[in-house]
Amino acid sequence: MQASAHTDAHAHTHDAHHHEPSFLQKYVFSTDHKVIGIQYGLTALSFLLFGFFLMLCMRWQIAHPGQPVPLIGSLLEILIRNTDGTPLLAGGQMSPDVYNIFGAMHGNIMVFLAVVPLAFGAFGNYVVPLQIGAPDMAFPRINMASYQFYLLGGLTWFASIFIPGSAAQAGWTSYSPLASTIASYGQAFLLVGLVLLITSSLLGAVNFIATIIQLRAPGMTWMRLPFFVWAQFVTGFLLLLAFPPLEAAGVMQLMDNLFGTSFFLPTGLAVGGKIAEISGGGSPLLWQHLFWFLGHPEVYVLILPAMGVVAEIIACNTRKALWGYKSLVYSVLAIGFISFIVWAHHMYLTGMGTKISAFFQTTTMIISIPSIIILTCLFISLWGGSIRFNTPMLFALAFLPMFGIGGLTGLPLGFAAADLHLHDTYYVIAHFHYVVAPGTIFALFAGIYYWFPKMTGRMMNEFWGKVHFWGSFIFMNLIFQPMFFQGMAGMIRRMSDGGIQYAQKADAKLIGGLDKVYFDLHTVILWAAVGLAVCQIPFILNLFMSIYKGKKVTNDNPWEATTLEWQTPTPPPHGNFTKEPTVHRNPYDYSLPGAAKDFTPQNQP
């Protein structure tokens, strides 16, 4: 149809163009799961970079309180304004309000706009249908809507930074009553965006689960699914069932903020020294329960797809089957179930009672068991393998100890008694960043390097990939390792000046004070973060330049992998497979005795 808009010079090609989709149909309003996956990926990577930028500003403020933000301070002064139109960064200095805004947006953007969409939306969309031998997702148009809701939600948040009074300031947890007593519309924007994002994840989750149940190729039984698909399957259920309570909570907080209700506002609440004119009768604890009911499964939404990616890459690059495939599958299912009954371990200090704490402490210890089984299986899988140390494998290998550190340092937080000391300190930040940043994000980098040849038909540059890996690996640890020490010494998080007013001379042992050495670590962390930023430059250049200049792949299966996504044309066309694949074997049939090659694809009889 759109061929009629072409110029006469192209008239002779009309017939050939007739069924070609237009640019908009092909790249913007596409219903092809692969295009949607790439859309998710590029958008999420942009938000990942933006969230990192916000954190760089914050780290500057922590290390050098009150000094103007270098390079971009004056730009931020123009862009970010208070409700009365005055700049929030007077003279380019970050005020405590701006610190809170950046902190809240860093957390929200990283979780909801960067890591989840990258792990679930991008890789899940691109890889899952290919791995199960499906032509597309079960509901392609719903899939498209899922991306569009995500984009809309993301833009709502991004735009909220530039409204008068700027964005939300109550942390990513949005605890009431704080979130309902700040005089700007930032929180309302955040909640509206959140509802859009939850809609997006709902549509995505329904689609993923239905696809995995319904569209598996003939012979693709449940126990022949690649582990990545299992991880995405469980993640889909977590998103499906854990997000709606947050949506309910978000709607209620929106009512509190816009219609003056008191869902989360207690009787006798005083704001700014005056009793607030509200009905009262609400419960701040209710918000925390609803929030963490999502919040904890969300942690597994962040980590399970990463484990899936790592499992795929380890199996391929050790040239042997994953050790304990069944244990991996049952563990990931166990995590899925147990993750719904651990949420209140985030709330030991709320005074909800020691009996409840004891219950959640027990479930928290129980959930660490399947996590450890997964990690152990992955470690043992390395044993006796002929390992290829390419870039994806390096990132995947680094994931193991990084996630190990993140997970093990979580145990003291899971015990109510130890948590009394560690709660709300930098220790907590170090713990969950080890899980998510050098953990999940490394796995996602690994996935990008691994599946890039399938998406584009070209390899990413190995040398610059290794520069990216080693730089990121060193700087990530330099950023987060010192925070363990700061936190154990008692340094509180969320202080806009890094807590400098508590600094003491080494000999003055006053209660509540901190030795100055812990504040010097702020400077180390700042420059490590800058170093980490610099190390991302080779990655960004490598990612875009390899699309045009990368080494062309010589066949459809450059890594010599067994799973079905490598048995398609490169890049896969609309509809994926030239003919319906039939699955004859387990996902990781590497180095079978007597086989012609050291890998036997799943669709090979």
Place this chain on the structure above:
Amino acid sequence: MEIPYTSKPRPDTGLYNAKVGIWLFLASEVMLFGALFSAYILLRVGAGEGTWPHGLLSIPIGTFNTFVLITSSVTVVLGWASLQVGNFGRYKVYQAITILCAFGFLGIKSFEYRDKFKHYEVWLKNPITVHQGGKEVQTDRLLGHIEYEGHHPYFWNTARLAGSPEIKDKNGKVVKAAVARVESFKFQPDPIHYTMSPKEMAHAKKESFGHPHQEIEIKASDVKRLSAFVPSHSTFFAIYFTLTALHGLHVLGGAIVIFYIWGPGAKMWKTDPQRYMNRVEVSGLFWHFVDLVWIFLFPIIYLL
């Protein structure tokens, strides 16, 4: 390759894609409403003595609306069953009744809402004496209706009594006209208050039946707090409006989908009858869920 099982069931699961999809979607919806019901329980259990309004919603209207929805649930099944035996005409009739019931339900609900927006509670600084249940009672909290300059105003609150000055924008254009302050207003108190027990309320209603409404004059300076029965009145009305509005949105959404399939989308019956029946089935499943939510909502909000 085409996407398989869009209308035929997959042999090993016995389901077509959309049916898996709708059940997953409903599971998610259960969690959404489940969270709100949990919030209701927590807020109610935590409410202080005499702060949880009860007996303020009209049970006859609620009951009638329940029957409207149940009727629609029956007709949606009958419509689907008619399609199964190939009787398209009868399906059209049944599903038309479903859609009418849906909009009837919403109409009745909006009437109920409107009624709440002009019904008030006033908290007074000093107790006054009023007739309640055939006796003189001293109280500082009254329910009832406001009459001001011959109108029954909507949405008044404490701040409205003080009035508000004119607001101009930068160019001196009036954005919001000034609102005059209220010196005093007429108030027609109800014979009941929710601080009474349900038994006392029933008794007071019976005693006052047939008596003309008493009317008192309340000075704005005597008012501690004034609120219509709007979400900010109390956590009860907050959860009442949130739950019923969210349920209402589901009714509206379901009705629109069913209407689309019934009207503009009915051409598919000629081209792909199996898929058309699937659509009717899936929308019907959603409709039953919406009804089921109301079956839980009605007793906990209206009766308890």
